[in-house]
Amino acid sequence: MNSRLDFICPPPKQNVLKKLLEAKKCFKLICGAGNENLEEVEKLVALYAKAGCRFFDLCASEEVLKSAQKGLDFAIPKVEQKDYHFCVSIGTENDPHFNKVTINQKDCKRCEKCIKICPQNAISQYFKVIEKNCIGCLKCQKVCKHDAILTVRLNPHPTNSLLFTLHSSLSCIELHVCDKTDADEKWDYLCENFNGILSICLGRGKFSNEQVLSLVRRLIEKREPYTTIIQADGSPMSGGEDDFNTTLQAVAMAELIQSANLPVYLTLSGGTNSKTAQLAKLCGVDFHGVAVGSYARKIVKEYIEREDFWTNKAIFEDASKIAANLIQSTFTPTSISIHH
Ligand code: SF4
Ligand code: SF4
Known part of the structure; x- marks a missing residue:
């Protein structure tokens, strides 16, 4: 990982993503860092793009990116696609x-x-x-x-040549950090080579509050202001349920990151669902976006599995309404009441 490759992300693309984050309406669909099911990825991207999602987290594979692009082509005219963004992930050594x-x-x-x-x-x-x-x-x-x-x-680091092949389709590359093993080395590599937005998906792992904050501060020092997303990862891949409990850790992690007052965009992931934004607001967390994986996939699963998914307009419309409701829930949280 030593050679300098200069992955140049087209600046307009980067600026459009920044605007989306600044508007605090950045819903990201997590297809899964290890999800290589091309058919599922294509359908998910088509459906969620139609429903209003503009940011997609994908497995770092050429085939997966091609499938995601096919899904996007189905839902969105080419001329509007500059507003849509793909991201792939690199993991630290023990990233689940x-x-x-x-x-x-x-x-x-x-x-x-x-x-x-x-x-x-x-x-x-x-x-x-x-x-x-x-x-x-x-x-x-x-x-x-x-x-x-x-x-x-799996090998958590895509090869240099793979990243080089993919980079022109990407607005963002994400580093998953769950321990300190090789976080600094990989972060340096990304900072030196990719000029788009970088994201740190930060899981608590075995870190104390102080360790989390000192790690984030150290990583952020290498970045220009507001070129980095900190994705507060609650309990990785724990999603699926739509309750407050599942999303609690993500909100707690975001609250901790917010307390450091850094020039970054703050998003939430890991157990996220339609309650995440409500809970975050209630806890005083001011976030720029929510990334949803398991729950987002679960609520459209029965549609995705249908053989007439591409041909039955009514099915596609119904599924995209469900997806749109989830996206909407992360933008405009309604007031919350807790009954004892
Ligand atoms: S439950 Fe999770 S880890 Fe097990 S086979 Fe299914 S996707 Fe893989
Ligand atoms: S859960 Fe049951 S079926 Fe699955 S691997 Fe274990 S023993 Fe086999």
Whole structure:
């Protein structure tokens, strides 16, 4: 990771993304750092673009970006696409977003618990993991009583040549930081090579409040003001439910980052849902955007899986209304009442 490559993000693209963040209406759809299901990505991007999403977080793969572009082409005329942005992620060494799983057939008792809980339909009826669908959420591992599900680490750093190939389609590159192992080295690499917006998806991991803030301050020192997004990551890949509890940690993390008063854009992720903005406002967190993954995918899953998804206009419209409601909920939180 030493050679300088100068990934030049077209400046107009960068400025459009900044405007979106400054308007505090930056909803980002997280397709999944490890989600290589091309059909799902294409459908999700088409649907959420139509519903008003302009920022998409994708697996760093040429094929995935091509599928995302196809989805965007379906929903949005070419002349308007400068307002839409793709982002890919790089992980630090232990980042959970770069896991996949495999099933040890000798230990598997065929109880089907993993199949039922998997949000990605990534486990076949023959108890084999469909790798391209697996996003490494480890929900299956938690329900397996027989320790039959093993974690497989992906390489969290796309190669220089892959980033070089992808960079012209990107407005943003994100570094997932969950510990200190190699965060500084990777951040330096991105700062030196990519001139678009950079994002730090910051999970608490084993950090104390002081450690989180000192790490952020150190990383931000290398950046011009307002060229960085800090994405406060609550509990990574814990989403799926639409309640306050799931999104609590993301809001707490955002509140901590906000207290440092840095010249950055602040967004929330990890367990985010339609309640995130309400809770954040209630806690006095002033954010620029919300990134939603599991919950955003879950609410349109039944539509995405339909064979007539591309041809049945009514189905597409219905699904995009559901997506639009979620996006809207992250812009204009209504007042919240808590009953005891
Ligand atoms: S939960 Fe474990 S034992 Fe049950 S089917 Fe899945 S891998 Fe096999
Ligand atoms: S539950 Fe999560 S980790 Fe397990 S197979 Fe499905 S997507 Fe992969």
